[in-house]
Amino acid sequence: AVVSTQSTGTLLHYIVRTVRSTIPEISGFTLEFGDLGQAQKVSLRDLVEEIQEMKKNLDTLLDEREKQPENFVLFSFYKRAERKVRKLGEETREMLHGYEAVCKAFGENPKRMEPNEFFKFFTEFFVQFEKVERQIIEEEVQAKKSAVEPLSRDAS
Numbered sequence: 355a356v357v358s359t360q361s362t363g364t365l366l367h368y369i370v371r372t373v374r375s376t377i378p379e380i381s382g383f384t385l386e387f388g389d390l391g392q393a394q395k396v397s398l399r400d401l402v403e404e405i406q407e408m409k410k411n412l413d414t415l416l417d418e419r420e421k422q423p424e425n426f427v428l429f430s431f432y433k434r435a436e437r438k439v440r441k442l443g444e445e446t447r448e449m450l451h452g453y454e455a456v457c458k459a460f461g462e463n464p465k466r467m468e469p470n471e472f473f474k475f476f477t478e479f480f481v482q483f484e485k486v487e488r489q490i491i492e493e494e495v496q497a498k499k500s501a502v503e504p505l506s507r508d509a510s
Contacts, residue, residue, distance in 0.1 A: 366486050384483060394474055395470065397469075397470065453472075
């Protein structure tokens, strides 16, 4: 963590205070990102390999289906599996394009950075941001209590 020269905390403390004072309407923005923990678990290499393996298995199934043209069970299974694998391939391409766009938007190379590494940065930042935000809110509450206590003593 980068610590400031004043005793007000880290750079993150400064950022949180600035956000809270200048654009408080975005408080809680970290919640908009949902569970990035799931994104951290994705390995693009493994995902692409698994889909390629499914396509190979589908080709094997097609060969078997052609050997048994009267086998309705095999025919219907192949049709369902083929649709699902095609849809999965399309969704994976969309996901890869989206991941590429997000990486580029943040100045990262999607070819060199796996999602687990990329989304880990956000997860760690959000955890620290929320921790500092809670700390600052608590400090504000304590400061208000301290400001009220001398007034209540003076009234007695």
